[in-house]
Amino acid sequence: MGEKNDAYESVTVDVKDRVAQVTLVGPGKGNAMGPAFWAELPEVFGKLDADREVRAIVLTGSGRNFSYGLDLVAMGSTLSSVLADGATARPRSDFHATILRMQGAINAVADCRTPTIASVHGWCIGGGVDLISAVDIRYASADAKFSVREVKLAIVADVGSLARLPLILSDGHLRELALTGKDIDAARAEKIGLVNEVYDDAAATLAAAHETAAEIAANPPLVVNGVKDVLDQQRIARVSESLRYVAAWNAAFLPSKDLGEGLKATFEKRPPNFTGE
Template sequence: MTYSCFSLEIAGHIAHIRFNRPEKANSMTMAFWRELPEAVNRISNSAEARVIVISAEGKHFTSGMDISVFMDGGLDGDPQNPQVSAEAFRYKIRALQETFSALERARQPVLAAIQGGAIGAGVDLATACDCRYASADAFFAVQETAIGMTADVGTFPRLVRLIPEGWARQMAYTAERLPAAKAKEIGLVNEVFDTPEALLEGVMAIARKIAAHSPLAVTGCKAMANYARDHSTADALDYIAVWNAAMLRPDDIREAYLARGEKREPVFDDLKPLKR
């Protein structure tokens, strides 16, 4: 399937989503908000890949939400019925939020390779990914404040869990740019690479390491990490016990040890596709 805002290639158990509107700084049009969750859900449900990489062509990762999204209804409500308009607009925002929640819910880990700017909704997208990597020229900006609005598609519930709260607040209050080196220092990105080319090469190498492991074990790690983040230690410990009681797979453990002893790559079964 082809998409208007990005390309999708699946090879070597890696799904590579690459934003391909560099002339528009990979801004997020209305089509983007429909297409990205469709693509991610397809990969997740079909189990066609074991890991997802998101990157971009051009100078910037993304400039965030395209102005056309703001103009496509919602902002200009019914002046005679402002409360009813606000109620409907809430559901439009919820639909936009779902685009990035799909990344968080995907059965596979999602890695973001960020060069240039991750601006506005680009921060929201990045924080919904499992891991973030940046080139030296990258920067992050919660730009919504500078245009007179409060970020609403994921910044606050996710960013404050990833970096010190004071930094999340400063980014939001000031709309200033957070450079890649500072982003690494405070834990927003895992690693900084010298160039965009080195960035993509490095992230794909990490993706290949993930794809070489048992897909069942990896999806379990993602499920446990998400659950532990949102629940108490006691609840998380209980859930991992239940998970392993049901889904610990001796065949995968045996294959991992045999492959290591025989100095070869292990061979694991993929996750089963989910029926729609």
């Protein structure tokens, strides 16, 4: 693949035969999503969407996992301002703006006029699920595992999962994932419709994603854009309303003793003790 000239910290971008591959590279462990990810993703997908030579995009992760989700270490300061006792309107307003900015990074993928295909292997947790819920097609390797895990941190998922997964999964399956924070394997993910198909390993999954991308790239690009536009139009208002609502909800209610306990328990690798405060 021919690598693009743009240098990013959180992803690499390679283009060959009208297909771009965007690979998550961290720098956090397990391709965790830190400040660089949220800042760079809109630029990456904006440029690819404007490039007429790119007709399909494959999104994958480097190493053994797709993504561990939000980089809690790198993003800790984002939460600390609203965790302070008696947080006033200003830090809550700033936090609300941060949520909207992070939502915008995932929106850049969802709003991209160029078709997107996720190739998932290993762990896909929290923000990773937010990200794949924004693409058009999802493939997974047999070792893939998925979790809408925010509830276990005392967080209402706020950058896309709860807005987009209702358009992908049945209500019962979504509520089970979001309310329990449980992990599911690739077979279960395929059964409930979270992924289109499961392949033997990461290499086979990525190859399948590129094969589908090549099929799309061979079709008339303006018509492909039109198909995406018509399909996306049916969900734009619903998703936007949900994202606005959860951003306001979290700015108001996310700060809690339970959130502090959830984060502390995660770092200490122990079960949390939530008290509802």
